[in-house]
Amino acid sequence: MKITVIRSAVIDASIDDVWAVLRDFNSHDQWHPAVAGSRMENGLDSDVVGGVRKFSLTSGEEIREQLLRHNDREHAFTYCILDSPLPLLDYVATVQLKPVTDGNQTFWDWRAHFRAPGERAKELENIVGTQIHEAGFTGLRQFLVQQIKPAQPSPQEAKAIKTAVFVGEDLPSRTVVVTSAGKPESLTLENLTVSAPDPEQVRIRQTAIAVNRQDISHCRISTTDVDIPKTPGMEGVGEIIDVGRHVNGFFRGDRVVYLRRNPGSYAEIRCIDADECLPLPEGVTDVEASILLKGLTASLLLNRVFQAATGATILIESVAGGLGHLLSQWARSMELVVIGTVATEEQAKFSRDNGCDHPIVVTNGTVLRDEVMRITKGRGVDYWVHRDGSHGLDNILACLKSCGHCAVIGDCGGSPIPLDFNVLQRRSLTISTPVVFDYLTSRPYLQRIAHQLFTQLQKQTITPTIQTFPLSQVTEAHKQFGTEEAMGAITLTPDP
Amino acid sequence: MVKVYRSTVLDAPADRVWRDLRDFNGFAIWHPLIGSSRIEKGHPADKVGCVRNVQLKDGSRIREKLLSLSDYDYTCSSTILDSPLDLSDHIATLRLFPVTEGNRCFIEWSAEFEVVPEKMDAISATVGEGMFEAGLEALKKRYGKR
Numbered sequence A: 001m002k003i004t005v006i007r008s009a010v011i012d013a014s015i016d017d018v019w020a021v022l023r024d025f026n027s028h029d030q031w032h033p034a035v036a037g038s039r040m041e042n043g044l045d046s047d048v049v050g051g052v053r054k055f056s057l058t059s060g061e062e063i064r065e066q067l068l069r070h071n072d073r074e075h076a077f078t079y080c081i082l083d084s085p086l087p088l089l090d091y092v093a094t095v096q097l098k099p100v101t102d103g104n105q106t107f108w109d110w111r112a113h114f115r116a117p118g119e120r121a122k123e124l125e126n127i128v129g130t131q132i133h134e135a136g137f138t139g140l141r142q143f144l145v146q147q148i149k150p151a152q153p154s155p156q157e158a159k160a161i162k163t164a165v166f167v168g169e170d171l172p173s174r175t176v177v178v179t180s181a182g183k184p185e186s187l188t189l190e191n192l193t194v195s196a197p198d199p200e201q202v203r204i205r206q207t208a209i210a211v212n213r214q215d216i217s218h219c220r221i222s223t224t225d226v227d228i229p230k231t232p233g234m235e236g237v238g239e240i241i242d243v244g245r246h247v248n249g250f251f252r253g254d255r256v257v258y259l260r261r262n263p264g265s266y267a268e269i270r271c272i273d274a275d276e277c278l279p280l281p282e283g284v285t286d287v288e289a290s291i292l293l294k295g296l297t298a299s300l301l302l303n304r305v306f307q308a309a310t311g312a313t314i315l316i317e318s319v320a321g322g323l324g325h326l327l328s329q330w331a332r333s334m335e336l337v338v339i340g341t342v343a344t345e346e347q348a349k350f351s352r353d354n355g356c357d358h359p360i361v362v363t364n365g366t367v368l369r370d371e372v373m374r375i376t377k378g379r380g381v382d383y384w385v386h387r388d389g390s391h392g393l394d395n396i397l398a399c400l401k402s403c404g405h406c407a408v409i410g411d412c413g414g415s416p417i418p419l420d421f422n423v424l425q426r427r428s429l430t431i432s433t434p435v436v437f438d439y440l441t442s443r444p445y446l447q448r449i450a451h452q453l454f455t456q457l458q459k460q461t462i463t464p465t466i467q468t469f470p471l472s473q474v475t476e477a478h479k480q481f482g483t484e485e486a487m488g489a490i491t492l493t494p495d496p
Numbered sequence B: 001m002v003k004v005y006r007s008t009v010l011d012a013p014a015d016r017v018w019r020d021l022r023d024f025n026g027f028a029i030w031h032p033l034i035g036s037s038r039i040e041k042g043h044p045a046d047k048v049g050c051v052r053n054v055q056l057k058d059g060s061r062i063r064e065k066l067l068s069l070s071d072y073d074y075t076c077s078s079t080i081l082d083s084p085l086d087l088s089d090h091i092a093t094l095r096l097f098p099v100t101e102g103n104r105c106f107i108e109w110s111a112e113f114e115v116v117p118e119k120m121d122a123i124s125a126t127v128g129e130g131m132f133e134a135g136l137e138a139l140k141k142r143y144g145k146r
Helices: A015-022 A118-146 A213-224 A292-305 A322-333 A345-353 A368-375 A393-399 A421-426 A443-459 A471-480 B014-021 B117-143
Strands: A002-011 A035-040 A052-057 A062-071 A076-083 A089-100 A105-115 A171-178 A187-194 A201-211 A235-243 A255-259 A269-273 A277-279 A313-316 A337-342 A358-361 A381-386 A400-408 A430-432 A466-470 A489-493 B002-010 B034-039 B051-056 B061-070 B075-082 B087-099 B104-115
Touching: A002 A118, A002 B087, A002 B104, A015 A089, A015 A105, A015 A118, A089 B002, A089 B104, A105 A118, A105 B002, A105 B087, A171 A269, A171 A471, A187 A269, A187 A471, A201 A255, A201 A292, A201 A471, A213 A471, A235 A269, A235 A292, A255 A292, A277 A443, A292 A322, A292 A400, A292 A443, A313 A322, A322 A337, A322 A345, A322 A489, A337 A345, A337 A368, A345 A358, A358 A368, A368 A393, A381 A393, A393 A400, A393 A421, A466 A471, A471 A489, B002 B117, B014 B087, B014 B104, B014 B117, B104 B117
Parallel strands: A313 A337, A313 A381, A337 A358, A381 A400, A400 A430, A466 A489
Antiparallel strands: A002 A105, A035 A052, A052 A062, A062 A076, A076 A089, A089 A105, A171 A187, A201 A235, A201 A269, A201 A489, A235 A255, A255 A277, B002 B104, B034 B051, B051 B061, B061 B075, B075 B087, B087 B104
16 A cells, blocks of 8 residues: 655744754764664765665664665755564655745645555654654754764864975975885985976875884884885875875865885975875864875775674774774774784773773684684684784684684785685685775775765774874884784874 | 745645646635636636736736646736736746645645836735745635744
8 A cells, every 4th residue: 555644844944954863874973862773875075965874763773775866955865774673665764854934934745755554654654754753853942952063173183283384395294214225224314305296296295104014114114125215104194285286176185194115204395296185174183194094994994895794793903003903993883793802901901992892802822713703602703804914824724614714914024925725715704914005096986985984083983093293203103003001003193 | 037936835735725736816815915807708727827917905807818727736826917016928837736744735836927127026025925925824814844
């Protein structure tokens, strides 16, 4: 039987205020009494047409709904039900707002079309009309009354360092250079000058520069190969000083973040191709944005390299580190069970605070395989993120469930990885050796996943722990990296 | 192109209000600016394509053609053929929506037209305030507004 349910109401608030709440396809858990939880599948933004939201209802059941149409100009959106415990068939519903121009009010029309088995038609019509639509009107009214405006980040917080700017002139820049054999002590600050940007470049005064594992490796090998740049660093955050004459879309004063395969970011000022820069949104601080490479690595590991099902188990090595603690938070937000390796009890506590369910303190006597099997009650893990090249691969494969995956990240020091394909084939195991930059060759894709990361930072669903060192203390920062004391990420901040 | 939009809430069911508004020849009954109205060529007022010839209380004349009438979604649209107003490509739409909560209705009245930039503000005000707001105010009094 075909059923149309139309419910409408007048809300005592401006259309902008009402639409601000309703346009968020993922907001029902904040205001609708029937919805206890809501999340967007695949980490999509809530205004991505085609996106799917998953509701957990207060009754304990789940509904999946897909956004079919979203129109800011018309203040309207349309969605359909994909999965529901009730027989609501071919269910399509539209929310439409209209301004009441002779008062500060909004007209809200909410209508649903669906088919239902004849004997349940009346009952379902009533459920949709009262428990979904009318209850929604009441819920939103209460929400608007109670709503406290979210705190805006203070302008000071978001503001980059302002110094006198000499557009087009050569500028002095203290820059880290690897002088001799690769020990942290060999990192020294040199006074270099940075010329005006090339036509396609922007010149940036950097405010936050992440220390990555690649930088440590870079310092170890850089003096042995004359072709490798002398300055480490894969990424940076800063404010644009001036732009090349062919640059489109960036202006002096813009806050940007970038990452690039070729090192060279440990400097106060540098030029970079405008194509490699991403604008930094409000609500994300420069220091937070410095985790770009680690954040994108976590995103790729969880969404692209291997997609573990909800409830699956992931093992993250060095879970208290810069990448590890982000990966752990993110995996947890995707409802994975997280096991992690750490070096100390302090790191174990830290990693628990960052979403790790089962930290394993690895000491000389630890047999990791036994620990993993004990925690998983002999079942093994679905996904293992391995940090240490070829080391221990046999044991990892033995800990994987059938169809499990091991991602080997970071360099293997050039040594060959011994691998018996028969071991993989016997239980449909897979191994990948992802290098982030190979996944980021498309700029639209980079922009999309960076935007997802920034949104997580803005909403504080990902909250990085970042220890900062002045650029002049780069040696101390590198010494700290990877030690038992290190927890979270490390970022260099050039002295203002 | 200029767009003028006005809306309000009337304290009567949509069916009740629509009974009055669907009469393309009945605006003189409730609109304070309209003195008299007739449909040209003796056509019925719900014949799409009919022309309404209206004399305003200030003496000026407006000829409007009915472009659409929908009892299904309470909508009526028309275009101005002749008027003292210096506008062109005019189309106006009047629409009701039931407000199921309280059994009232929401009414919106909108127009789109072309006008020379110098006269944009004046003509927008004539249409928006003179015609639409005055009409909606009269309807609110007629049916009441909570």
